[in-house]
Amino acid sequence: MPPCGIAPDAVRVVAPATTANLGPGFDCLGLTLDLWNVATFTLAGEGVEVRVAGEGSDVLPHGAENLVVRAFRRLVDEAGAPMPAGLRIDCEVAVPLSSGLGSSAAAIVSGLLGANELLGRPASAAAILALATEVEGHPDNVAAALDGGLVVVVNGEEGLLTERIEVRPIEVALAVSQIEYSTSAARAELPTYVALADAVYNMGRAALVVEALRRGDLELLGKAMDDRLHQAQRLEHMPGGFAAMAAARQAGAAAVAVSGSGPSLIAFPAPGAAVGDVAAAMVAALAQVGVRSRPFTLATTDRGASAGPWPAAAGVETAAGSPSG
Ligand code: HSE
Numbered sequence: 620m621p622p623c624g625i626a627p628d629a630v631r632v633v634a635p636a637t638t639a640n641l642g643p644g645f646d647c648l649g650l651t652l653d654l655w656n657v658a659t660f661t662l663a664g665e666g667v668e669v670r671v672a673g674e675g676s677d678v679l680p681h682g683a684e685n686l687v688v689r690a691f692r693r694l695v696d697e698a699g700a701p702m703p704a705g706l707r708i709d710c711e712v713a714v715p716l717s718s719g720l721g722s723s724a725a726a727i728v729s730g731l732l733g734a735n736e737l738l739g740r741p742a743s744a745a746a747i748l749a750l751a752t753e754v755e756g757h758p759d760n761v762a763a764a765l766d767g768g769l770v771v772v773v774n775g776e777e778g779l780l781t782e783r784i785e786v787r788p789i790e791v792a793l794a795v796s797q798i799e800y801s802t803s804a805a806r807a808e809l810p811t812y813v814a815l816a817d818a819v820y821n822m823g824r825a826a827l828v829v830e831a832l833r834r835g836d837l838e839l840l841g842k843a844m845d846d847r848l849h850q851a852q853r854l855e856h857m858p859g860g861f862a863a864m865a866a867a868r869q870a871g872a873a874a875v876a877v878s879g880s881g882p883s884l885i886a887f888p889a890p891g892a893a894v895g896d897v898a899a900a901m902v903a904a905l906a907q908v909g910v911r912s913r914p915f916t917l918a919t920t921d922r923g924a925s926a927g928p929w930p931a932a933a934g935v936e937t938a939a940g941s942p943s944g
Pocket of ligand 1: 645880
């Protein structure tokens with residue numbers, strides 16, 4: 620990494636929720652949602668202290684094992700810099716944990732951008748995406764969290780290849796399930812090899828999902844948002860999941876998918892359908908089998924994570940997370 624520039628004493632990072640896969644786009648499609656974690660990094664005190672407010676404040680660790688700190692440390696190591704003697708991180712967490720809404724991606728991106736900003740931005744956007752993917756284990760949520768909008772991301776010969784696509788803002792409905800189903804568990808049981816016919820089934824649909832979201836064509840989205848690579852296996856671990864997806868369609872959803880690796884479900888209302896009704900229908904269907912969930916209605920956004928000195932000087936733009944390319 621190049622030498623560091625001028626570094627501030629405190630920085631603030633905002634990082635969004637994301638939904639990955641979008642049905643057929645397993646590990647290669649991510650979409651940014653307008654729900655934001657805020658992390659303020661201050662060079663102060665001794666050692667590392669993390670304060671957490673909001674989602675997960677009762678369970679998230681306050682020290683070195685916190686994911687924001689681990690990501691922070693990863694970038695510091697990569698830059699060849701020493702960890703700060705004293706670092707306080709104040710996290711306001713809005714993205715529900717372990718829900719399929721990219722909470723770990725938001726934490727990782729926060730830590731990486733916080734460290735990069737405090738060190739005077741030694742890491743390029745591509746380096747930050749590579750580090751985020753390394754820490755997360757898959758690129759779709761972190762790429763969308765960094766870039767904003769709809770992101771297509773694949774492993775290229777010279778690193779990750781990403782394409783950011785601006786999408787028309789869409790209101791989505793979510794049932795954020797309280798069942799415990801971690802991404803690692805959800806990935807562990809997926810097969811290493813899949814049938815060619817299933818791969819073909821997903822490839823064409825993933826391309827159509829991208830085009831449908833790009834032009835805001837909910838009818839096409841409804842036809843294309845289906846999957847044969849991961850959702851069925853995951854829905855087996857999500858009691859009421861199939862029924863909730865059917866309930867969403869009955870309430871006016873054009874398309875429904877498992878959000879990321881689950882356990883939340885995401886639905887895209889057809890024109891004229893009430894997004895709140897769709898979310899409520901999914902929550903009610905899950906409740907019928909004893910699964911508690913929370914209804915969320917969120918807009919998609921073209922904004923990605925950003926970081927800047929804190930307190931911000933008037934009129935100063937924060938650095939974007941990761942412009943593509
Ligand atoms: N693509 C990842 C998976 C997303 O499906 O496991 C996890 O949020």
